[in-house]
Amino acid sequence: MTLEQVTAKIVKSKATKKDLGQSRSINESDMRTIQEEQAKVKSAQEMIRMEITRMCISERNAYSKRAIAQDYATGIRELDQELGFEENEIAFDPDVETRDYKKIAQDLPVFCVSSRGYQKLMGRFEQDDPVLGFKAVAETEIPLLQKHCTKITEAGRIAKSQRFLKALLQQFEDLMLYVSPSDTVVQVTEEQKTRAEQLLASSLEKPKSDLDSIIKSAIDGLWEDLSTSIINKYERAVSDARIRATVTPANWGGLRKDGGYAYPTYRAICLRSGVYSNAQGNHDWNQVLAEPLIKNILPGWEKAFFHQLPKRVRSFAWQVSDVLKTFHEEIDARFREVGCSTTSIGKLSQQLNVYNDKIEDAAGTVICSIDTSQKRINREFAPIIQEILRSGYKACSKERGPDCFMRMKILLQAEISKESPGMFQASVDHVKTELIAMIKIQENILRNKVAEVLQAIQRDCIPVLSCSEAPQSIPLKSSLKGKLLEILYESEEIFERIARPLRGDDINNNTVMDSHYVATEASTPMDMDLEILQGGLRDIPMEDTMKNADQGNEVQARGPGSRNIENSTSDESMLPMSSIAS
Numbered sequence: 001m002t003l004e005q006v007t008a009k010i011v012k013s014k015a016t017k018k019d020l021g022q023s024r025s026i027n028e029s030d031m032r033t034i035q036e037e038q039a040k041v042k043s044a045q046e047m048i049r050m051e052i053t054r055m056c057i058s059e060r061n062a063y064s065k066r067a068i069a070q071d072y073a074t075g076i077r078e079l080d081q082e083l084g085f086e087e088n089e090i091a092f093d094p095d096v097e098t099r100d101y102k103k104i105a106q107d108l109p110v111f112c113v114s115s116r117g118y119q120k121l122m123g124r125f126e127q128d129d130p131v132l133g134f135k136a137v138a139e140t141e142i143p144l145l146q147k148h149c150t151k152i153t154e155a156g157r158i159a160k161s162q163r164f165l166k167a168l169l170q171q172f173e174d175l176m177l178y179v180s181p182s183d184t185v186v187q188v189t190e191e192q193k194t195r196a197e198q199l200l201a202s203s204l205e206k207p208k209s210d211l212d213s214i215i216k217s218a219i220d221g222l223w224e225d226l227s228t229s230i231i232n233k234y235e236r237a238v239s240d241a242r243i244r245a246t247v248t249p250a251n252w253g254g255l256r257k258d259g260g261y262a263y264p265t266y267r268a269i270c271l272r273s274g275v276y277s278n279a280q281g282n283h284d285w286n287q288v289l290a291e292p293l294i295k296n297i298l299p300g301w302e303k304a305f306f307h308q309l310p311k312r313v314r315s316f317a318w319q320v321s322d323v324l325k326t327f328h329e330e331i332d333a334r335f336r337e338v339g340c341s342t343t344s345i346g347k348l349s350q351q352l353n354v355y356n357d358k359i360e361d362a363a364g365t366v367i368c369s370i371d372t373s374q375k376r377i378n379r380e381f382a383p384i385i386q387e388i389l390r391s392g393y394k395a396c397s398k399e400r401g402p403d404c405f406m407r408m409k410i411l412l413q414a415e416i417s418k419e420s421p422g423m424f425q426a427s428v429d430h431v432k433t434e435l436i437a438m439i440k441i442q443e444n445i446l447r448n449k450v451a452e453v454l455q456a457i458q459r460d461c462i463p464v465l466s467c468s469e470a471p472q473s474i475p476l477k478s479s480l481k482g483k484l485l486e487i488l489y490e491s492e493e494i495f496e497r498i499a500r501p502l503r504g505d506d507i508n509n510n511t512v513m514d515s516h517y518v519a520t521e522a523s524t525p526m527d528m529d530l531e532i533l534q535g536g537l538r539d540i541p542m543e544d545t546m547k548n549a550d551q552g553n554e555v556q557a558r559g560p561g562s563r564n565i566e567n568s569t570s571d572e573s574m575l576p577m578s579s580i581a582s
Contacts, residue, residue: 065112070105073101081094156368204454215447218446274393
């Protein structure tokens with residue numbers, strides 16, 4: 001090649017290189033653009049996938065909630081139909097609905113929660129991959145479940161708080177009566193006092209007898225309901241369980257496609273006395289054997305514990321209230337006949353609401369106790385069966401060598417057949433014993449509460465019989481009395497500040513009202529007010545307190561002549577406190 005050809009070749013190569021360089025830059029720019037678009041597409045695909053997952057989870061949860069609620073309502077309908085058929089087979093009409101089952105299904109709270117998604121969104125599991133399908137904590141439904149758990153305890157917490165406030169209110173009332181100036185005292189002779197005391201003793205005889213009869217009638221009624229709805233079903237339940245027990249063990253040893261168990265699972269269940277959990281789920285042979293018992297008893301169980309027994313207990317409370325009302329009317333007339341102070345008699349009559357509240361609290365306690373007991377007792381069928389079959393399970397688990405699986409199945413079937421005549425009867429007898437013990441506990445609760453009310457009535461009648469006001473029964477120095485009054489008035493201001501937002505008055509920007517609670521920013525001032533109140537009590541001279549204690553050798557726990565401030569028209573009534581307690 002000549003020099004000119006070489007030079008031309010070089011120039012051409014440089015031009016080609018330059019063109020290729022420009023093309024490369026363009027291609028690289030296009031590639032970066034495509035990569036960015038590809039990243040956007042991948043991100044969009046991931047968002048779409050997450051949204052699809054979220055929608056699938058949401059739809060699955062919605063379907064599950066509807067299915068669970070509907071299944072629950074269907075189960076309630078079947079129980080009602082069984083009860084209706086048992087009560088009157090001829091008049092039973094399956095097309096007549098005794099309840100609104102659609103509303104039952106709608107009112108049933110169902111939660112489909114994701115604990116892993118909740119914990120991931122709350123900052124835990126930092127090294128794990130994100131949980132698909134959840135953008136916010138609320139979507140995991142854990143917060144809703146937490147609120148529901150708080151909500152179901154609300155009634156109990158409100159009732160407990162009201163009992164405390166009523167008791168506190170009663171203490172304030174007694175103390176206010178104790179230190180308040182006395183009215184004019186009606187003086188009576190010793191003969192009149194003796195006659196009044198005899199009247200009190202004779203007047204209490206009839207209510208004591210009536211209340212004892214009411215308690216006995218209520219307890220007999222509770223046992224009658226249990227006998228009619230549950231215990232009378234035992235014979236049929238035991239018979240069905242025995243028949244079923246001849247088939248069930250053979251199914252356990254059958255083929256897996258027919259519901260049988262493989263040898264390792266069968267042996268593991270025997271080693272654990274009939275109860276075992278693995279990847280296939282929970283296996284409880286004792287519960288399976290007890291199912292015929294429970295199925296026969298379940299309709300009556302639901303009828304007794306959710307309808308009959310609560311109704312019987314509430315009827316008891318109403319009857320006791322009627323007896324107390326009649327007694328107060330009679331004692332009011334008798335005390336007026338002997339010339340006791342009308343003011344004291346009026347205060348005594350106002351205590352009727354206090355006694356009724358105590359009886360209602362006792363009825364509520366009994367209903368809660370019955371509900372708690374039935375939840376425990378209805379799980380007692382299977383443990384008795386497990387205990388009776390424990391030796392058979394143990395013998396099966398010891399089998400070794402060739403044909404051990406066959407021998408295990410034969411041993412277990414033989415053991416169940418041998419124990420079947422007495423095993424199921426022992427199970428229901430144990431439950432019957434537990435029911436008797438439960439009724440005895442409820443009887444003790446009712447008798448103790450009624451005895452407490454009778455003691456309170458007798459204690460409140462003593463100052464009325466003396467026909468004198470409480471402040472004169474135990475002398476107090478005027479300085480101590482004034483100090484106590486000052487503390488009571490200060491406490492009234494404290495309760496006024498609490499009661500105002502509860503009544504909906506004077507709500508400012510610092511108060512947050514909610515349907516379930518009231519949250520304020522006045523917690524610190526409230527603590528300061530309580531410290532002032534306590535400080536006021538500490539400022540009372542100790543020597544005055546001790547001196548007055550010496551002067552009154554017998555100081556009652558409750559102030560004489562107690563009254564219900566909610567029904568009082570006195571200017572000294574602490575209305576803010578009563579509004580909270582109510």
